[in-house]
Amino acid sequence: MLKLKRILLIAPSEMTYTPAFGRAHALACATGAQLHFVAFDYVQALAVVGLLDHDAMAQAREGYLQVHRQWLEQRARFCRCAGLQVSAEVVWARSSLANLLEYVSDFHPDLVIKDSHYVPALDRAFHRPLDWRLLRECPTHLHLVTSARNPKPLKILAAIDLSHLEELTQGLNDRIVDLASTLAASCGAELHLLNVSRWSEISDALKSVPTGSLDDSFRDAIEDAQQEAFDVLAERYCIKDAHRHLLTGIPHKVIGLFAQQHAFDMVVLGTIYHQAPERFLGDTVESLLNRAPCSLMIVKPLRSLNDGHRVGC
Numbered sequence: 001m002l003k004l005k006r007i008l009l010i011a012p013s014e015m016t017y018t019p020a021f022g023r024a025h026a027l028a029c030a031t032g033a034q035l036h037f038v039a040f041d042y043v044q045a046l047a048v049v050g051l052l053d054h055d056a057m058a059q060a061r062e063g064y065l066q067v068h069r070q071w072l073e074q075r076a077r078f079c080r081c082a083g084l085q086v087s088a089e090v091v092w093a094r095s096s097l098a099n100l101l102e103y104v105s106d107f108h109p110d111l112v113i114k115d116s117h118y119v120p121a122l123d124r125a126f127h128r129p130l131d132w133r134l135l136r137e138c139p140t141h142l143h144l145v146t147s148a149r150n151p152k153p154l155k156i157l158a159a160i161d162l163s164h165l166e167e168l169t170q171g172l173n174d175r176i177v178d179l180a181s182t183l184a185a186s187c188g189a190e191l192h193l194l195n196v197s198r199w200s201e202i203s204d205a206l207k208s209v210p211t212g213s214l215d216d217s218f219r220d221a222i223e224d225a226q227q228e229a230f231d232v233l234a235e236r237y238c239i240k241d242a243h244r245h246l247l248t249g250i251p252h253k254v255i256g257l258f259a260q261q262h263a264f265d266m267v268v269l270g271t272i273y274h275q276a277p278e279r280f281l282g283d284t285v286e287s288l289l290n291r292a293p294c295s296l297m298i299v300k301p302l303r304s305l306n307d308g309h310r311v312g313c
Helices: 019-031 044-052 052-081 098-105 121-126 128-138 173-188 217-236 251-261 282-290 304-308
Strands: 006-011 034-041 088-093 110-116 141-145 155-160 190-197 244-248 266-268 297-301
Touching: 006 019, 006 098, 019 052, 019 110, 019 141, 019 173, 034 052, 034 098, 052 088, 098 128, 110 128, 128 141, 128 190, 128 282, 155 173, 155 251, 155 297, 173 217, 173 266, 173 297, 190 217, 217 244, 244 251, 251 266, 251 282, 251 297, 266 282, 282 297
Parallel strands: 006 034, 006 110, 034 088, 110 141, 155 190, 155 266, 190 244, 266 297
Antiparallel strands: 141 297
16 A cells, blocks of 8 residues: 655745645644645745845845745644644745746655646636646646645545556556545545546537447447456455446546535546647546546656656655
């Protein structure tokens, strides 16, 4: 079973207590992991002043950062009162993808936690928001937190995809259930397993993956193979029959509606690159991101972690 040893919380630049703080605290308490807070802070006006008077800018910047450090240290001190090993740092830099990835690479966390931010559709049409880019480039598991309803999750949904060979997905389904099972056991949460078959439906809705043209016997064979793989995975992690769900439809719509109807606190699902840089295998995550009914835990394949020089996961 996966063991979380180091959790990194990417705190907001604003000195505000957000849902991600509560979730990071709860998961660190449940797993015994070391917790580290980092906030990226950068004020353009101070940088401009530095062009004219470097010493004055350095003094003003240090005074500004000290206020932020004290605020973040208070959050860390509160967590230490619960017996956790917690550290905190404020970095003078923009909260850009490059800076975040460099910090993650240096810190080597087992899990990165960040607040999820809603971005209007019009804005998404012109540029990829930071959360979307982190989905693709973060080298380790990423938890995007949407709600503070239950800091310690009470219901966890592991959403797997059995439409691809495990060799192609680098054992991703197993890693999804492994992480979800670890978190459920640590938090005392109820664990459910869901697979959405991408069969086309004859309706006014958008069609799913094109399998409607398959011969009935071939379709039955695929369904039987997916059922067998699903049962093997569920049995391996001792998931109750009542908590096993096989549904059909467009994955991101089915997962989102199911999670909302059953009041899950967290959906654990995976993502992986195709060879083509702009395509995903398991792009359900991108479709869910901006309309997620609860927090998302995005699992990366083992090869992705190894490529990022990951250890201990």
